Amino acid sequence: MADLDDLAARGRRARAERDAADTRAAGDRARAEERSRRLVADAATVPLGFAIAGRSEAYALLMMVAVPSLLLTLEDPALLVWPIGLHAGILGLLLVVKLASLGGARREDAWAARFPFRLEGWSATLGDLSGRTFGRYTSGPSLKLTIAIELSAVAGPELADILTGFDPKAEAKVSGARLELRRASFPGAETNRPLLLYVHRLAKEVLLPLHEKQPIAQVSVELAT
Amino acid sequence: VILKEWGLFLVLVAELAGFGWLRWQPFHGPAVRIQALAVQEGRLYVEEWGGATLADWLRQDAIDPQTGVLLEREVLARSPQRSQAFGRSAALDPGFIELPKRHASFKLQDDKHFLRTRCAGERSTTRVLGARDPDGPFALSADELARLDDQGDVRWKLRLEALGGAPLPDAGAEMVCPVRGVLVFALDRGRLVGVDAKTGNVLWHTQL
Numbered sequence: 001m002a003d004l005d006d007l008a009a010r011g012r013r014a015r016a017e018r019d020a021a022d023t024r025a026a027g028d029r030a031r032a033e034e035r036s037r038r039l040v041a042d043a044a045t046v047p048l049g050f051a052i053a054g055r056s057e058a059y060a061l062l063m064m065v066a067v068p069s070l071l072l073t074l075e076d077p078a079l080l081v082w083p084i085g086l087h088a089g090i091l092g093l094l095l096v097v098k099l100a101s102l103g104g105a106r107r108e109d110a111w112a113a114r115f116p117f118r119l120e121g122w123s124a125t126l127g128d129l130s131g132r133t134f135g136r137y138t139s140g141p142s143l144k145l146t147i148a149i150e151l152s153a154v155a156g157p158e159l160a161d162i163l164t165g166f167d168p169k170a171e172a173k174v175s176g177a178r179l180e181l182r183r184a185s186f187p188g189a190e191t192n193r194p195l196l197l198y199v200h201r202l203a204k205e206v207l208l209p210l211h212e213k214q215p216i217a218q219v220s221v222e223l224a225t
Numbered sequence: 226v227i228l229k230e231w232g233l234f235l236v237l238v239a240e241l242a243g244f245g246w247l248r249w250q251p252f253h254g255p256a257v258r259i260q261a262l263a264v265q266e267g268r269l270y271v272e273e274w275g276g277a278t279l280a281d282w283l284r285q286d287a288i289d290p291q292t293g294v295l296l297e298r299e300v301l302a303r304s305p306q307r308s309q310a311f312g313r314s315a316a317l318d319p320g321f322i323e324l325p326k327r328h329a330s331f332k333l334q335d336d337k338h339f340l341r342t343r344c345a346g347e348r349s350t351t352r353v354l355g356a357r358d359p360d361g362p363f364a365l366s367a368d369e370l371a372r373l374d375d376q377g378d379v380r381w382k383l384r385l386e387a388l389g390g391a392p393l394p395d396a397g398a399e400m401v402c403p404v405r406g407v408l409v410f411a412l413d414r415g416r417l418v419g420v421d422a423k424t425g426n427v428l429w430h431t432q433l
Binding site for chain 1: 229232244245247
Protein backbone atom coordinates (compact mmCIF):
# COMPACT_ATOMS: atom_id res chain seq x y z
CA MET A 1 0.00 0.00 0.00
CA ALA A 2 2.80 2.29 0.95
CA ASP A 3 4.43 1.55 -2.40
CA LEU A 4 1.31 2.63 -4.28
CA ASP A 5 1.15 5.86 -2.29
CA ASP A 6 4.78 6.52 -3.11
CA LEU A 7 4.12 5.90 -6.78
CA ALA A 8 1.15 8.25 -6.73
CA ALA A 9 3.20 10.95 -5.01
CA ARG A 10 5.99 10.46 -7.50
CA GLY A 11 3.44 10.68 -10.34
CA ARG A 12 2.05 13.93 -8.98
CA ARG A 13 5.53 15.36 -8.66
CA ALA A 14 6.43 14.27 -12.18
CA ARG A 15 3.25 15.78 -13.58
CA ALA A 16 3.84 19.02 -11.71
CA GLU A 17 7.42 19.17 -12.99
CA ARG A 18 6.27 18.46 -16.54
CA ASP A 19 3.61 21.15 -16.33
CA ALA A 20 6.13 23.61 -14.95
CA ALA A 21 8.57 22.76 -17.76
CA ASP A 22 5.82 23.21 -20.35
CA THR A 23 4.90 26.56 -18.84
CA ARG A 24 8.53 27.64 -18.85
CA ALA A 25 8.96 26.54 -22.47
CA ALA A 26 5.81 28.35 -23.51
CA GLY A 27 7.01 31.44 -21.70
CA ASP A 28 10.41 31.21 -23.40
CA ARG A 29 8.74 30.82 -26.79
CA ALA A 30 6.48 33.79 -26.16
CA ARG A 31 9.40 35.93 -25.03
CA ALA A 32 11.45 34.91 -28.07
CA GLU A 33 8.55 35.74 -30.38
CA GLU A 34 8.06 39.05 -28.66
CA ARG A 35 11.77 39.90 -28.99
CA SER A 36 11.67 38.88 -32.63
CA ARG A 37 8.63 41.08 -33.26
CA ARG A 38 10.30 43.96 -31.46
CA LEU A 39 13.44 43.50 -33.54
CA VAL A 40 11.46 43.72 -36.78
CA ALA A 41 9.43 46.65 -35.47
CA ASP A 42 12.60 48.47 -34.41
CA ALA A 43 14.06 47.87 -37.87
CA ALA A 44 10.99 49.42 -39.50
CA THR A 45 11.66 52.73 -37.80
CA VAL A 46 14.95 53.42 -39.61
CA PRO A 47 16.08 53.52 -43.22
CA LEU A 48 18.29 50.48 -44.10
CA GLY A 49 16.46 48.64 -41.34
CA PHE A 50 16.24 45.51 -43.49
CA ALA A 51 19.92 44.85 -42.74
CA ILE A 52 19.31 44.60 -39.01
CA ALA A 53 15.90 42.94 -39.06
CA GLY A 54 17.42 39.47 -38.64
CA ARG A 55 16.49 38.43 -42.17
CA SER A 56 18.80 35.76 -43.52
CA GLU A 57 18.94 37.47 -46.91
CA ALA A 58 21.20 40.14 -45.43
CA TYR A 59 23.86 37.43 -45.14
CA ALA A 60 23.58 36.76 -48.87
CA LEU A 61 24.26 40.43 -49.55
CA LEU A 62 27.24 40.31 -47.24
CA MET A 63 28.61 37.25 -49.01
CA MET A 64 28.43 39.12 -52.30
CA VAL A 65 30.99 41.48 -50.82
CA ALA A 66 33.01 38.95 -48.88
CA VAL A 67 33.63 36.29 -51.53
CA PRO A 68 35.19 38.57 -54.17
CA SER A 69 37.16 40.16 -51.35
CA LEU A 70 38.51 36.78 -50.38
CA LEU A 71 39.54 36.12 -53.97
CA LEU A 72 41.59 39.29 -53.80
CA THR A 73 43.82 37.64 -51.26
CA LEU A 74 44.94 35.21 -53.92
CA GLU A 75 45.71 38.05 -56.26
CA ASP A 76 47.50 40.51 -54.05
CA PRO A 77 47.34 40.83 -50.26
CA ALA A 78 47.98 44.54 -50.51
CA LEU A 79 44.59 44.97 -52.17
CA LEU A 80 42.96 43.60 -49.03
CA VAL A 81 42.94 47.05 -47.48
CA TRP A 82 39.94 47.79 -49.72
CA PRO A 83 37.67 44.97 -48.50
CA ILE A 84 38.87 45.64 -44.97
CA GLY A 85 37.83 49.26 -45.36
CA LEU A 86 34.57 48.23 -47.02
CA HIS A 87 33.72 45.75 -44.28
CA ALA A 88 34.63 48.25 -41.58
CA GLY A 89 32.39 50.78 -43.32
CA ILE A 90 29.49 48.32 -43.51
CA LEU A 91 29.99 47.40 -39.87
CA GLY A 92 30.05 51.07 -38.85
CA LEU A 93 26.94 51.79 -40.91
CA LEU A 94 25.09 48.83 -39.42
CA LEU A 95 26.05 49.92 -35.92
CA VAL A 96 24.69 53.40 -36.60
CA VAL A 97 21.47 51.91 -38.01
CA LYS A 98 21.20 49.54 -35.07
CA LEU A 99 21.75 52.26 -32.50
CA ALA A 100 19.22 54.48 -34.24
CA SER A 101 16.66 51.68 -34.25
CA LEU A 102 17.02 50.76 -30.58
CA GLY A 103 13.77 51.46 -28.78
CA GLY A 104 12.02 52.18 -32.08
CA ALA A 105 9.04 49.98 -31.25
CA ARG A 106 8.65 51.70 -27.88
CA ARG A 107 8.81 55.09 -29.57
CA GLU A 108 6.11 53.98 -31.99
CA ASP A 109 3.93 52.80 -29.10
CA ALA A 110 4.46 56.15 -27.42
CA TRP A 111 3.59 57.91 -30.66
CA ALA A 112 0.39 55.87 -30.97
CA ALA A 113 -0.48 56.53 -27.31
CA ARG A 114 -0.40 60.28 -27.86
CA PHE A 115 -3.46 60.13 -30.11
CA PRO A 116 -6.82 61.04 -28.66
CA PHE A 117 -8.09 57.74 -30.09
CA ARG A 118 -6.79 54.19 -29.90
CA LEU A 119 -4.43 52.89 -32.56
CA GLU A 120 -4.76 49.16 -32.05
CA GLY A 121 -1.65 46.94 -31.86
CA TRP A 122 0.52 49.33 -33.80
CA SER A 123 3.99 48.05 -32.86
CA ALA A 124 2.78 44.43 -33.14
CA THR A 125 1.71 45.14 -36.71
CA LEU A 126 5.07 46.74 -37.41
CA GLY A 127 6.81 43.63 -36.06
CA ASP A 128 4.89 41.19 -38.22
CA LEU A 129 6.57 40.09 -41.44
CA SER A 130 4.63 36.87 -41.87
CA GLY A 131 4.20 35.69 -45.41
CA ARG A 132 6.74 38.15 -46.70
CA THR A 133 9.57 37.17 -48.99
CA PHE A 134 12.75 39.03 -49.63
CA GLY A 135 12.04 40.53 -53.01
CA ARG A 136 10.26 43.82 -53.15
CA TYR A 137 9.00 42.76 -56.57
CA THR A 138 7.83 39.28 -55.64
CA SER A 139 5.51 39.22 -52.67
CA GLY A 140 5.85 42.93 -52.06
CA PRO A 141 3.16 44.42 -54.28
CA SER A 142 0.69 41.70 -53.35
CA LEU A 143 0.30 42.84 -49.75
CA LYS A 144 -3.18 43.87 -48.73
CA LEU A 145 -3.54 46.82 -46.42
CA THR A 146 -6.72 47.41 -44.47
CA ILE A 147 -7.17 50.38 -42.18
CA ALA A 148 -10.41 50.47 -40.26
CA ILE A 149 -11.47 53.71 -38.61
CA GLU A 150 -14.25 53.43 -36.02
CA LEU A 151 -16.00 56.73 -35.61
CA SER A 152 -18.10 57.76 -32.65
CA ALA A 153 -21.07 58.58 -34.91
CA VAL A 154 -22.43 57.46 -38.25
CA ALA A 155 -20.18 58.66 -41.05
CA GLY A 156 -21.25 60.49 -44.16
CA PRO A 157 -20.19 59.29 -47.64
CA GLU A 158 -17.91 62.31 -48.06
CA LEU A 159 -15.45 60.70 -45.65
CA ALA A 160 -14.76 58.00 -48.23
CA ASP A 161 -13.84 60.77 -50.66
CA ILE A 162 -11.31 62.11 -48.15
CA LEU A 163 -9.62 58.74 -47.96
CA THR A 164 -9.61 58.35 -51.74
CA GLY A 165 -8.12 61.83 -51.97
CA PHE A 166 -5.42 60.80 -49.54
CA ASP A 167 -4.58 57.66 -51.53
CA PRO A 168 -6.11 57.47 -55.01
CA LYS A 169 -5.00 53.84 -55.34
CA ALA A 170 -7.02 52.78 -52.31
CA GLU A 171 -10.66 51.81 -52.07
CA ALA A 172 -12.61 53.59 -49.36
CA LYS A 173 -15.89 52.37 -47.95
CA VAL A 174 -18.26 53.74 -45.34
CA SER A 175 -20.60 51.52 -43.45
CA GLY A 176 -22.37 53.03 -40.48
CA ALA A 177 -19.79 54.42 -38.10
CA ARG A 178 -17.04 52.41 -39.74
CA LEU A 179 -14.76 53.87 -42.33
CA GLU A 180 -12.51 51.45 -44.16
CA LEU A 181 -9.54 51.98 -46.42
CA ARG A 182 -8.35 49.02 -48.49
CA ARG A 183 -5.32 48.89 -50.68
CA ALA A 184 -4.89 45.70 -52.69
CA SER A 185 -1.26 46.15 -53.74
CA PHE A 186 0.56 47.81 -50.92
CA PRO A 187 4.31 48.13 -51.54
CA GLY A 188 6.00 45.56 -49.36
CA ALA A 189 9.61 45.56 -48.36
CA GLU A 190 12.03 43.69 -46.18
CA THR A 191 10.64 45.61 -43.21
CA ASN A 192 7.38 47.38 -42.51
CA ARG A 193 8.92 50.78 -43.10
CA PRO A 194 6.58 51.60 -46.03
CA LEU A 195 3.64 50.87 -43.72
CA LEU A 196 5.11 53.06 -40.99
CA LEU A 197 5.61 55.99 -43.36
CA TYR A 198 2.11 55.49 -44.81
CA VAL A 199 0.36 55.43 -41.44
CA HIS A 200 2.35 58.38 -40.12
CA ARG A 201 1.30 60.39 -43.17
CA LEU A 202 -2.31 59.19 -42.80
CA ALA A 203 -2.35 60.24 -39.15
CA LYS A 204 -0.97 63.68 -39.93
CA GLU A 205 -3.04 64.43 -43.03
CA VAL A 206 -6.30 62.64 -42.30
CA LEU A 207 -6.83 61.14 -38.86
CA LEU A 208 -5.97 64.08 -36.61
CA PRO A 209 -7.85 66.72 -38.69
CA LEU A 210 -10.77 64.29 -39.04
CA HIS A 211 -10.86 63.65 -35.33
CA GLU A 212 -11.40 67.35 -34.71
CA LYS A 213 -14.42 67.32 -37.00
CA GLN A 214 -15.81 63.95 -36.10
CA PRO A 215 -14.33 62.10 -33.13
CA ILE A 216 -12.60 58.81 -33.88
CA ALA A 217 -12.88 55.99 -31.35
CA GLN A 218 -10.35 53.54 -32.71
CA VAL A 219 -8.12 52.82 -35.67
CA SER A 220 -6.79 49.39 -36.56
CA VAL A 221 -4.20 48.54 -39.18
CA GLU A 222 -3.83 45.17 -40.84
CA LEU A 223 -1.32 44.17 -43.45
CA ALA A 224 -1.78 40.71 -44.94
CA THR A 225 -0.59 38.71 -47.89
CA VAL B 226 16.88 35.59 -31.25
CA ILE B 227 20.29 36.79 -30.16
CA LEU B 228 21.80 35.24 -33.29
CA LYS B 229 19.02 36.78 -35.34
CA GLU B 230 19.67 40.16 -33.81
CA TRP B 231 23.45 40.17 -33.69
CA GLY B 232 24.45 37.38 -36.10
CA LEU B 233 25.21 39.71 -38.98
CA PHE B 234 27.39 41.85 -36.74
CA LEU B 235 29.24 38.77 -35.53
CA VAL B 236 29.83 37.60 -39.11
CA LEU B 237 31.08 41.04 -40.09
CA VAL B 238 33.47 41.19 -37.16
CA ALA B 239 34.72 37.67 -37.95
CA GLU B 240 35.24 38.58 -41.60
CA LEU B 241 37.07 41.74 -40.65
CA ALA B 242 39.31 39.79 -38.32
CA GLY B 243 39.95 37.20 -41.03
CA PHE B 244 40.78 39.76 -43.67
CA GLY B 245 42.99 41.63 -41.27
CA TRP B 246 44.82 38.45 -40.41
CA LEU B 247 45.29 37.61 -44.09
CA ARG B 248 46.48 41.11 -44.85
CA TRP B 249 49.13 41.36 -42.19
CA GLN B 250 50.37 37.86 -41.79
CA PRO B 251 53.66 37.11 -43.53
CA PHE B 252 52.38 34.33 -45.77
CA HIS B 253 49.63 35.11 -48.19
CA GLY B 254 47.46 32.55 -49.85
CA PRO B 255 49.06 30.06 -52.16
CA ALA B 256 52.82 30.09 -52.02
CA VAL B 257 54.49 32.58 -54.24
CA ARG B 258 57.52 30.94 -55.71
CA ILE B 259 60.65 32.60 -56.71
CA GLN B 260 61.12 31.79 -60.31
CA ALA B 261 64.44 33.41 -60.81
CA LEU B 262 66.73 35.84 -59.19
CA ALA B 263 70.02 37.48 -59.73
CA VAL B 264 72.34 39.67 -57.78
CA GLN B 265 74.05 42.62 -59.24
CA GLU B 266 75.93 45.28 -57.36
CA GLY B 267 73.93 44.94 -54.20
CA ARG B 268 70.58 44.70 -55.91
CA LEU B 269 68.66 41.49 -55.90
CA TYR B 270 66.39 40.91 -58.84
CA VAL B 271 63.59 38.57 -58.05
CA GLU B 272 61.00 37.17 -60.35
CA GLU B 273 58.01 35.72 -58.58
CA TRP B 274 55.30 33.46 -59.74
CA GLY B 275 52.17 32.43 -57.99
CA GLY B 276 48.70 33.38 -56.95
CA ALA B 277 45.37 32.37 -58.39
CA THR B 278 45.82 34.38 -61.55
CA LEU B 279 49.31 33.12 -62.17
CA ALA B 280 50.51 36.65 -62.04
CA ASP B 281 54.15 37.30 -62.58
CA TRP B 282 56.05 40.21 -61.40
CA LEU B 283 59.54 41.36 -61.02
CA ARG B 284 60.79 43.19 -58.04
CA GLN B 285 64.05 44.68 -57.08
CA ASP B 286 65.40 44.52 -53.60
CA ALA B 287 68.20 46.66 -52.42
CA ILE B 288 70.19 44.71 -49.88
CA ASP B 289 73.05 45.81 -47.78
CA PRO B 290 76.06 44.12 -49.33
CA GLN B 291 77.64 43.67 -45.91
CA THR B 292 74.79 42.36 -43.85
CA GLY B 293 72.24 41.17 -46.32
CA VAL B 294 69.55 43.28 -44.66
CA LEU B 295 66.76 44.35 -46.95
CA LEU B 296 66.95 48.09 -47.44
CA GLU B 297 64.34 48.77 -50.05
CA ARG B 298 61.88 46.84 -52.14
CA GLU B 299 60.42 47.99 -55.38
CA VAL B 300 58.09 46.20 -57.75
CA LEU B 301 59.50 46.85 -61.18
CA ALA B 302 56.95 45.20 -63.34
CA ARG B 303 53.95 43.08 -62.98
CA SER B 304 52.48 41.88 -66.18
CA PRO B 305 52.26 38.94 -68.48
CA GLN B 306 55.13 40.48 -70.40
CA ARG B 307 57.56 39.52 -67.72
CA SER B 308 60.23 38.42 -70.10
CA GLN B 309 60.47 41.81 -71.68
CA ALA B 310 60.23 43.48 -68.31
CA PHE B 311 62.94 41.37 -66.87
CA GLY B 312 65.23 41.71 -69.83
CA ARG B 313 67.01 38.77 -68.44
CA SER B 314 69.74 38.40 -70.97
CA ALA B 315 70.43 42.00 -71.82
CA ALA B 316 70.13 43.99 -68.63
CA LEU B 317 71.67 41.65 -66.16
CA ASP B 318 75.12 40.56 -65.53
CA PRO B 319 76.35 37.54 -67.46
CA GLY B 320 76.54 35.85 -64.08
CA PHE B 321 72.77 35.77 -63.89
CA ILE B 322 71.46 32.34 -63.25
CA GLU B 323 68.05 31.14 -64.08
CA LEU B 324 67.09 29.23 -61.05
CA PRO B 325 65.23 26.03 -60.67
CA LYS B 326 61.49 26.08 -60.34
CA ARG B 327 61.50 24.04 -57.17
CA HIS B 328 64.74 22.52 -56.16
CA ALA B 329 68.19 23.65 -55.50
CA SER B 330 70.83 21.68 -53.80
CA PHE B 331 74.51 21.52 -53.11
CA LYS B 332 76.53 18.62 -54.23
CA LEU B 333 80.04 17.59 -53.50
CA GLN B 334 81.76 16.04 -56.42
CA ASP B 335 85.40 15.46 -57.09
CA ASP B 336 86.36 17.45 -54.02
CA LYS B 337 84.72 20.55 -55.40
CA HIS B 338 81.63 22.34 -54.23
CA PHE B 339 79.04 22.38 -56.89
CA LEU B 340 75.81 24.21 -56.80
CA ARG B 341 73.40 22.09 -58.67
CA THR B 342 69.83 22.66 -59.57
CA ARG B 343 67.09 20.42 -60.61
CA CYS B 344 63.79 21.50 -62.03
CA ALA B 345 60.58 19.96 -60.84
CA GLY B 346 59.39 17.29 -63.18
CA GLU B 347 62.85 16.92 -64.63
CA ARG B 348 64.39 14.64 -62.11
CA SER B 349 67.28 13.65 -64.24
CA THR B 350 68.25 17.16 -65.16
CA THR B 351 70.95 18.77 -63.13
CA ARG B 352 72.96 21.75 -64.04
CA VAL B 353 76.18 22.85 -62.53
CA LEU B 354 75.88 26.47 -61.62
CA GLY B 355 79.13 27.04 -59.92
CA ALA B 356 82.07 25.30 -58.41
CA ARG B 357 84.32 26.18 -55.58
CA ASP B 358 87.49 24.87 -54.05
CA PRO B 359 86.59 23.30 -50.66
CA ASP B 360 89.41 25.22 -49.02
CA GLY B 361 87.91 28.55 -49.99
CA PRO B 362 86.33 31.03 -47.60
CA PHE B 363 82.85 29.65 -48.03
CA ALA B 364 82.83 26.62 -45.85
CA LEU B 365 80.44 23.80 -46.18
CA SER B 366 81.82 20.69 -44.64
CA ALA B 367 82.13 17.60 -46.70
CA ASP B 368 80.08 15.65 -44.17
CA GLU B 369 77.21 18.01 -44.42
CA LEU B 370 77.33 18.11 -48.13
CA ALA B 371 77.34 14.37 -48.26
CA ARG B 372 74.07 14.36 -46.34
CA LEU B 373 72.34 16.21 -49.06
CA ASP B 374 69.85 14.03 -50.76
CA ASP B 375 69.93 14.41 -54.45
CA GLN B 376 66.34 13.27 -54.66
CA GLY B 377 65.33 16.09 -52.44
CA ASP B 378 63.25 13.87 -50.22
CA VAL B 379 64.87 14.46 -46.88
CA ARG B 380 65.42 17.47 -44.73
CA TRP B 381 68.95 18.59 -44.45
CA LYS B 382 70.90 21.07 -42.49
CA LEU B 383 73.14 23.63 -43.95
CA ARG B 384 75.74 25.14 -41.75
CA LEU B 385 77.15 28.39 -42.87
CA GLU B 386 80.25 29.85 -41.39
CA ALA B 387 81.72 33.17 -42.00
CA LEU B 388 85.36 32.67 -42.79
CA GLY B 389 86.62 36.02 -43.85
CA GLY B 390 84.91 38.21 -46.35
CA ALA B 391 81.52 39.65 -45.58
CA PRO B 392 79.88 38.49 -42.34
CA LEU B 393 76.86 36.29 -42.66
CA PRO B 394 73.58 37.36 -41.08
CA ASP B 395 73.16 33.88 -39.72
CA ALA B 396 76.83 33.27 -39.15
CA GLY B 397 77.39 30.14 -37.21
CA ALA B 398 73.72 29.35 -37.02
CA GLU B 399 72.21 26.20 -38.29
CA MET B 400 69.43 26.63 -40.76
CA VAL B 401 66.97 23.86 -41.23
CA CYS B 402 65.80 23.95 -44.78
CA PRO B 403 63.14 21.69 -46.16
CA VAL B 404 64.54 20.76 -49.49
CA ARG B 405 61.42 21.04 -51.51
CA GLY B 406 61.08 24.46 -52.94
CA VAL B 407 62.12 26.49 -49.99
CA LEU B 408 65.49 27.81 -50.87
CA VAL B 409 66.68 29.14 -54.14
CA PHE B 410 70.09 30.49 -54.82
CA ALA B 411 71.68 33.09 -56.95
CA LEU B 412 75.30 33.26 -57.81
CA ASP B 413 76.83 36.36 -59.17
CA ARG B 414 80.53 37.05 -59.39
CA GLY B 415 81.33 35.31 -56.18
CA ARG B 416 78.21 36.27 -54.26
CA LEU B 417 75.87 33.54 -53.15
CA VAL B 418 72.39 34.49 -51.99
CA GLY B 419 69.84 32.26 -50.37
CA VAL B 420 66.21 33.25 -50.71
CA ASP B 421 63.11 31.76 -49.21
CA ALA B 422 61.17 30.62 -52.21
CA LYS B 423 57.85 31.15 -50.48
CA THR B 424 58.31 34.61 -49.14
CA GLY B 425 61.07 35.96 -51.31
CA ASN B 426 62.95 37.10 -48.24
CA VAL B 427 66.70 37.02 -48.35
CA LEU B 428 67.81 34.45 -45.85
CA TRP B 429 71.49 34.88 -46.22
CA HIS B 430 74.17 35.90 -48.65
CA THR B 431 77.88 35.68 -48.66
CA GLN B 432 80.95 36.12 -50.68
CA LEU B 433 82.39 33.00 -52.14
